[in-house]
Amino acid sequence: MALPFFDHGAARVAALVRPGMLCAFDFDGTLAPIVADPAMAAMPDNVLRRLLMLQRHAQVAIITGRALADITLRLDFRPDHLIGNHGIEGWADWERWSGGYQRLCAHWHARLIVALRDTRHFDPAIVIEDKTLSLSVHYRRVRERRNTEIALRALFAGLLPEAHVVTGKCVFNLLPPDAPDKGDALAGLCARYALPSAIYVGDDDTDEAIFRRHRADWLTLRIQDAAGSGAEFFVPHQRDLLRVLDTLLTHLAGQEPIRHGAES
Numbered sequence: 001m002a003l004p005f006f007d008h009g010a011a012r013v014a015a016l017v018r019p020g021m022l023c024a025f026d027f028d029g030t031l032a033p034i035v036a037d038p039a040m041a042a043m044p045d046n047v048l049r050r051l052l053m054l055q056r057h058a059q060v061a062i063i064t065g066r067a068l069a070d071i072t073l074r075l076d077f078r079p080d081h082l083i084g085n086h087g088i089e090g091w092a093d094w095e096r097w098s099g100g101y102q103r104l105c106a107h108w109h110a111r112l113i114v115a116l117r118d119t120r121h122f123d124p125a126i127v128i129e130d131k132t133l134s135l136s137v138h139y140r141r142v143r144e145r146r147n148t149e150i151a152l153r154a155l156f157a158g159l160l161p162e163a164h165v166v167t168g169k170c171v172f173n174l175l176p177p178d179a180p181d182k183g184d185a186l187a188g189l190c191a192r193y194a195l196p197s198a199i200y201v202g203d204d205d206t207d208e209a210i211f212r213r214h215r216a217d218w219l220t221l222r223i224q225d226a227a228g229s230g231a232e233f234f235v236p237h238q239r240d241l242l243r244v245l246d247t248l249l250t251h252l253a254g255q256e257p258i259r260h261g262a263e264s
C-alpha cells in the first residue's frame, strides 16, 4: 500500500536524493494536467522552471506513453533522456528491432478501424491514436463509458496476434506483447548511465511497470493513490507535483522552496 509522501517520505528522500541521480517523470497526468483532448496537453511554466533547476543537479528523464514525435513538440526543454511509447521508443538501437512492432500495430489498427465503423456496437466518439509502435484507444467522450469498456475489451480479445492491453485514463493502450515496458526503460537508463539512484513520478496503470519493481535504489511516487498500486508513496493531486519538485530541489541544492500561490 502506498504511503502519503509528505507524511512518510522524508527519510527515503534524504537517503536516496543525491547529485547525479535520475529524476524521471511520466507526462500526462504528472507533468501535464489531464485535459479532454490529448492534443491540448501541455506542461505548465511553473513545472518547466523547476525541471530546468533540477537539471543543474540531477539527470531528468521523461518516460511517456506518447510517441516521441508527439512528446518532442510538447516540451520547451531538452530532457537528459526521453523514452516514448511506454518504454519502447528512444533507445539508441530501437529502430533496428521495432519493425515487427510497427507491422503488428498497423495490422491491429486496420482491424480496429473496420470494427469501429459498426456504430450499433461502438460509440462514434471512440478515437484511435496511432503511435506507430503502440495504439491508444480513447473513449473519454463516449456516452456510456462502462458499456464502451466492455465492448472494446471484447474487440481486443479477438485480435490476433493478441495485444498486451494496459488500461489508462479513459484509454486502452495496445502494446506488442513482448515489447519493453516503462520498468525496463527506467532500469535500462540506470544501468546504462550507472546512475546512483532514481525517483519516478507517475499517475497511471502504465507506470505500475515501474512501481511494482520495488527497487531499494528507486523511490516511486504515484499521483492519486489507487487500490493495488505498487508505488511506495502517493500524493493526492497532480497539483502536488510542485511541492514534490520543491522537495527534491531542497535536498539536491539546499535551495529554499519556491513560494506556492498564483505566481508559483
Ligand SMILES: O=P(O)(O)OC[C@H]1O[C@H](O[C@H]2O[C@H](CO)[C@@H](O)[C@H](O)[C@H]2O)[C@H](O)[C@@H](O)[C@@H]1O
Binding pocket: 026, 027, 028, 029, 030, 033, 034, 035, 036, 037, 038, 039, 041, 063, 064, 065, 066, 067, 129, 136, 138, 140, 168, 169, 170, 171, 173, 204, 206
Ligand atoms: O505515459 P503518459 O505520458 O502518462 O501517457 C499516457 C497516455 O496519455 C495521453 O492520454 C491521456 O492524457 C490525455 C491528455 O490529458 C487525455 O485526454 C486522455 O484521456 C488520457 O488517456 C496520450 O494521448 C496517450 O497516447 C498516452 O498513452
